[in-house]
Each structure stands twice: as structure tokens, then as C-alpha cells.
Amino acid sequence: MGWQAVQDEVRARISRRVWKPGALIPHEAELARELGCARATVNRALRGLAEAGLLERRRKAGTRVALTPFRRAEFTIPLIRDEIEGRGQRFGCQVLSRVLRAPPPEVQARMEVGDAPILYLAALYTADNAPYVCEDRWINTHAIPAALEADFTAISPNEWLVREVPFDGGDFTLSALAADAGLAERLDCAAGSGLLVLDRRTWHAGQVITSVRLVFHPGYRMHSQT
Amino acid sequence: MGWQAVQDEVRARISRRVWKPGALIPHEAELARELGCARATVNRALRGLAEAGLLERRRKAGTRVALTPFRRAEFTIPLIRDEIEGRGQRFGCQVLSRVLRAPPPEVQARMEVGDAPILYLAALYTADNAPYVCEDRWINTHAIPAALEADFTAISPNEWLVREVPFDGGDFTLSALAADAGLAERLDCAAGSGLLVLDRRTWHAGQVITSVRLVFHPGYRMHSQT
DNA sequence: AAGTGGTCTAGACCACGTC
DNA sequence: ACGTGGTCTAGACCACTTT
Numbered sequence: 001m002g003w004q005a006v007q008d009e010v011r012a013r014i015s016r017r018v019w020k021p022g023a024l025i026p027h028e029a030e031l032a033r034e035l036g037c038a039r040a041t042v043n044r045a046l047r048g049l050a051e052a053g054l055l056e057r058r059r060k061a062g063t064r065v066a067l068t069p070f071r072r073a074e075f076t077i078p079l080i081r082d083e084i085e086g087r088g089q090r091f092g093c094q095v096l097s098r099v100l101r102a103p104p105p106e107v108q109a110r111m112e113v114g115d116a117p118i119l120y121l122a123a124l125y126t127a128d129n130a131p132y133v134c135e136d137r138w139i140n141t142h143a144i145p146a147a148l149e150a151d152f153t154a155i156s157p158n159e160w161l162v163r164e165v166p167f168d169g170g171d172f173t174l175s176a177l178a179a180d181a182g183l184a185e186r187l188d189c190a191a192g193s194g195l196l197v198l199d200r201r202t203w204h205a206g207q208v209i210t211s212v213r214l215v216f217h218p219g220y221r222m223h224s225q226t
Numbered sequence: 227m228g229w230q231a232v233q234d235e236v237r238a239r240i241s242r243r244v245w246k247p248g249a250l251i252p253h254e255a256e257l258a259r260e261l262g263c264a265r266a267t268v269n270r271a272l273r274g275l276a277e278a279g280l281l282e283r284r285r286k287a288g289t290r291v292a293l294t295p296f297r298r299a300e301f302t303i304p305l306i307r308d309e310i311e312g313r314g315q316r317f318g319c320q321v322l323s324r325v326l327r328a329p330p331p332e333v334q335a336r337m338e339v340g341d342a343p344i345l346y347l348a349a350l351y352t353a354d355n356a357p358y359v360c361e362d363r364w365i366n367t368h369a370i371p372a373a374l375e376a377d378f379t380a381i382s383p384n385e386w387l388v389r390e391v392p393f394d395g396g397d398f399t400l401s402a403l404a405a406d407a408g409l410a411e412r413l414d415c416a417a418g419s420g421l422l423v424l425d426r427r428t429w430h431a432g433q434v435i436t437s438v439r440l441v442f443h444p445g446y447r448m449h450s451q452t
Numbered sequence: 453a454a455g456t457g458g459t460c461t462a463g464a465c466c467a468c469g470t471c
Numbered sequence: 472a473c474g475t476g477g478t479c480t481a482g483a484c485c486a487c488t489t490t
Contacts, residue, residue, distance in 0.1 A: 002459070015394040015430070027475060038461045043476075059468045060475045068305060068388060070428070073398040077297045162294060168241040172299040174448040176402035178420035192418045194404035202296070204241070222400040228478070253456060264480045269457075286456045286488045 001037045006045035073224040084127040092126035111208040131187045137212045167204040193218040227263045232271035299450040310353040318352035337434040357413045363438045393430040419444040
């Protein structure tokens with residue numbers, strides 16, 4: 001029995017309620033004996049199920065079926081171009097603004113920078129010429145002075161940063177917003193529409209490199225399966 | 227060197243651009259020799275980094291540094307009670323409605339059921355008496371007739387379902403909505419507020435067991451780190 | 453055909469947490 | 472103290488994919 005087969009068997013036993021939520025299941029050595037494989041194989045299988053949230057494991061205490069499974073959802077942050085072209089639509093991008101500007105207080109806080117001017121870019125991505133998502137990006141030009149000289153009409157800011165700047169982490173925040181007059185015009189939608197907002201920060205060496213806000217067109221959805 | 231130390235070393239080399247995005251890194255056997263550990267240990271480390279999206283691995287072709295890392299975000303779907311009490315607020319729940327009702331077309335489609343009446347529940351969760359999130363739930367009482375007799379004032383629908391009903395998967399959709407008059411009243415917010423919406427379906431044996439829509443109060447955020 | 457990652461094994465020792 | 476999962480090893484064979 002390979003580790004995937006072991007996983008399937010364990011999933012089946014949980015699904016059939018042979019092992020009920022909260023119940024202790026046999027320890028690795030016993031399962032290995034019963035299923036006719038090495039303990040390492042069982043370990044691999046059970047570790048995967050624990051990472052997926054289906055099992056809870058503790059040394060000495062053993063392995064239990066989780067009481068509240070399926071509480072994790074992994075969303076893939078889209079590459080906008082791929083997402084649009086993947087549906088057979090024509091991708092477009094307009095850079096609306098590119099200026100050095102003092103960041104507003106909330107951006108100062110998010111980026112942990114002062115009030116000295118940094119690079120601000122606004123762009124609109126379109127699918128078949130219809131507004132798809134608008135992007136407001138701040139680049140920490142104290143940390144990345146080279147960004148001042150980049151030509152963001154020839155290459156998108158995202159691609160330029162990925163290629164030129166090392167980074168080692170980031171974070172995401174999802175929220176919702178009602179379209180104000182400016183957003184309604186940029187996205188060509190009714191003022192007051194509910195819009196999904198994704199804020200992303202990217203880090204390197206303890207500094208925030210860039211902070212981006214994506215505001216999606218009305219009706220946009222993010223989806224995840226488990 | 228343990229597998230975590232190997233991971234740290236590889237992360238460091240990527241971060242320092244010793245290995246650049248898109249570049250091939252040494253194969254497992256060579257890394258094992260260089261770092262003084264077994265190949266299985268290197269494999270464990272690199273597999274983890276590949277799952278995290280930092281590396282891309284293919285047999286024979288080798289292992290490359292990903293061109294677009296940090297494109298996955300794992301969100302933990304909150305247990306509302308825990309989320310509220312975890313911030314030191316008082317949790318409350320009011321069941322607003324509990325009726326057998328023919329599901330509207332979009333729910334019929336989402337749940338893959340017909341137009342025969344099924345159980346509908348509406349609830350409002352509060353934090354320190356302030357509306358926090360409102361829940362609209364449909365339960366497939368064709369599949370789970372026992373739900374008809376459950377007392378959802380003594381136990382929340384969620385807890386009852388987790389305890390009584392086996393399930394083996396689900397999916398999530400995140401979107402945004404502008405508060406209409408009804409939602410504005412339920413959530414005690416201004417009409418037109420942008421609201422984050424989480425739709426969740428839960429499956430067992432190929433059937434949709436329950437479909438829930440959570441509409442969060444204005445300002446609610448979901449957060450994820452990588 | 454050959455090289456790479458993917459997996460499995462048997463055994464060992466360790467780390468942690470419960471008892 | 473002891474039982475459990477966590478990890479590591481050395482070696483082996485397999486599966487896939489590119490050349």
C-alpha cells in the first residue's frame with residue numbers, strides 16, 4: 001500500500017464514520033502492520049491529512065479525527081493576464097498614473113515608511129476592453145531606488161519587480177468596498193456597487209517592498225475547493 | 227542538517243539570489259552530498275518548498291526557482307464563536323427564521339436539488355450585541371431528514387451538522403455585495419455598504435448536504451500570511 | 453537511453469507531552 | 472517514565488520526461 005492508498009483508506013474510514021469526529025485512531029505502527037506497509041509510509045499519509053486539517057496529531061496523545069474539518073481554504077492569487085486570457089478574452093492594461101507622491105497615512109502604516117514621497121502607480125486591467133480590475137501600487141523607492149528608472153509601459157510593475165527584486169514573503173487581506181464615484185468611473189460600474197478588494201504586501205529583509213490594492217469589477221469571485 | 231535547516235538554507239539562497247528566479251538548482255543527490263544529509267531529507271525539504279510555491283519540480287527536468295512565488299494564500303475559515311470570543315467580546319446568536327421553503331433557483335442550482343421545500347435557517351451572530359455576520363443556510367433535508375427534528379435553539383446548525391452528519395469535502399466562494407435595505411437592517415449598517423460574502427457548500431457521497439452564505443459586517447477582513 | 457524526482461523500506465534515535 | 476509522533480538514514484526501485 002502506497003501513502004496515497006493509505007490516505008484514501010483513512011479518508012474512507014472517516015467518511016464511513018468507522019472513526020468518528022474526535023475519536024482516537026490507531027497509532028502509526030499498528031496501522032502500518034494492519035495495512036502492510038512501513039511506518040514511514042503511514043506517517044507520510046497521516047501527516048498529509050493533518051496538514052489538510054482532517055486529523056489532529058500530538059505526540060504521546062495520538063491521532064484524532066478533527067472535530068471541525070474543512071476550515072482552511074487555499075485561494076490562488078490570479079495572474080491577471082493569465083486569468084483573462086485563460087477565458088479566451090483579450091487582456092489589456094493601461095497605466096493611468098505614475099508619480100512620486102507622499103503616501104497617505106494608512107499606506108505609511110502598511111508599508112512602515114515615513115511621509116517622504118515614494119513611487120505610486122495606478123493601472124486598469126481590461127478583459128475585452130471591459131474594466132476588470134484596477135490596481136493601486138506603492139513601491140518603496142527608499143529600498144528599491146532602481147524602480148525610479150524602470151519603464152513601466154514596456155513591462156508591468158509586477159513583472160519588473162518579480163524579475164529585479166528579491167523578496168521572501170508577503171501577506172494578503174481580503175475585504176469589501178462600496179464603489180465611490182471615482183472607482184465607479186474607473187471600473188465603469190454603478191456607484192455603490194459592492195467590490196472585492198485584495199491588498200497585498202511583499203517583504204524582503206524586513207522591509208515592505210511594495211503594497212498593492214486590487215479592486216475587482218462587480219461580480220468577481222474567488223473560489224476554492226477542498 | 228535536518229530538513230528544516232535544509233529549507234532555511236534553500237530559502238536563503240533564493241532570497242540572496244544565489245539561485246535566481248527560473249534558474250535550475252542542483253539535484254537532490256548533489257545537495258544531499260553538499261549539505262551532508264540523506265537524499266530523503268533533501269527531498270522532504272524541497273517538496274515542502276514546492277508545495278509552498280517557491281520551487282517547481284519535474285522529473286528529469288530538475289528543480290527550478292519559481293518565477294511567480296507567493297501566489298497562494300491560505301485563509302482559515304473562522305469559527306465565528308471562537309473569532310469573537312478570541313478578541314474578548316461576548317458572542318451571541320439569534321435564530322431569525324427556521325422554515326421549510328422551496329429554494330430559489332440559484333440555491334437549487336448550487337445544491338443540485340429540485341424545487342421541493344427544504345429546511346432554511348437564518349441567523350445573526352453578534353459580538354458584544356453588535357451585528358457581526360448574518361447567516362443564511364439551506365439544509366438538504368432530502369439527504370438529511372433528521373435535520374427536520376433537530377432543535378437548533380439548543381445547538382447551532384453548524385455544530386449539529388458536524389456532529390451528526392458525515393461529509394467529505396466542500397467548496398468556498400468569496401465575493402462582495404452592496405447592502406440592500408434588508409441586509410442593512412440585519413447588520414445595522416448603512417444601506418449600500420460594501421460587504422464581504424462567503425458561500426460554502428458541504429458535500430457527502432456526491433450530494434450537497436448544506437449551503438451557507440455568510441455576509442459579514444462592514445469592515446470585516448480576512449487575512450493570510452506566507 | 454538516461455537522468456531526475458517520487459516513493460518505499462527497515463531500522464534507529466529523538467522530542468515532546470502525558471501520565 | 473513511557474508512549475507517541477517526528478525525523479533521519481542508506482539503499483533500493485520506480486515513474487516520468489526529456490533528450
